[in-house]
Amino acid sequence: MQRRVFLLSAAAAWSLSACGFALRKAPNYAFKTIYSGAAETSTLGTELNRNLEAGGTVKVIRDARLIAQADVILDVLLDQREKTVVGINASGQVREFQLRTRFRFQLRTLKGKLLIPPAEIVLQRDISFNESAVLAKETEEALLYRDMQSDIVQQILRRLAAVKEI
Template identity: 30%
Template structure:
């Protein structure tokens, strides 16, 4: 029993000793942010959730109170048939998420020009597993939304005042 505990502790000790840290959101160059997004925008909610845990940046209720404004256009989800079986049944779908965003100062000066993020995931499909495939589809969309939120936040880290990124 002691040997098993020892063997499981070795990787943890090696990871702790090498200076490994999870990636953090350090370096966003402004203290306050307003997220301007259409109602129901999931990526905007994911960004708010991530930033609510960050002590270095405060989300504001209006654009006038914020140093920077993140503008998100409407998110567009897509689902297209990728392939069919010989019997004409769907065997694969292609899921997509597309959104455009930009970052500006509260005075209207553009710090990050409009950029479009388009994410695609392919998913196999089986009529016999409708519930499981529905859950997989939702998981893939959630993954794309998280990925888009993190891309936007990483781009915001690269913003320098007075210049677009």
């Protein structure tokens, strides 16, 4: 019985290794230091800076006086959240909102060479609304915004990792 379990687990491990499965690794960036132009109050900018530094290979500079020490500059052109009414009932009460997060940025060197031209990432989610559950809907809205923010940060990190030379 133990031998059968061992053989089955070994076969499962072998099949995973044969399919090319590998855990996601920290990306390699072409730069060692980056100046982040995100506002101090931006939760998206804070999460982005934290994720950049988490790999241990990149130092994020936030102080504009130290910008000369950076290899590249991340210019945040737009960081915006929107909430739009998309559905109402017969009596004119709101039934559905659309939440949208826009983030526009560019990556350049100190000399002005564009490594990533101005790019915009827009994510949107629909959320139903019910006046009898306002507090629960506010919490759901906050969770949706946080999910969109994390998704945008991951997309930006992949784009930064795609830059191969400065």
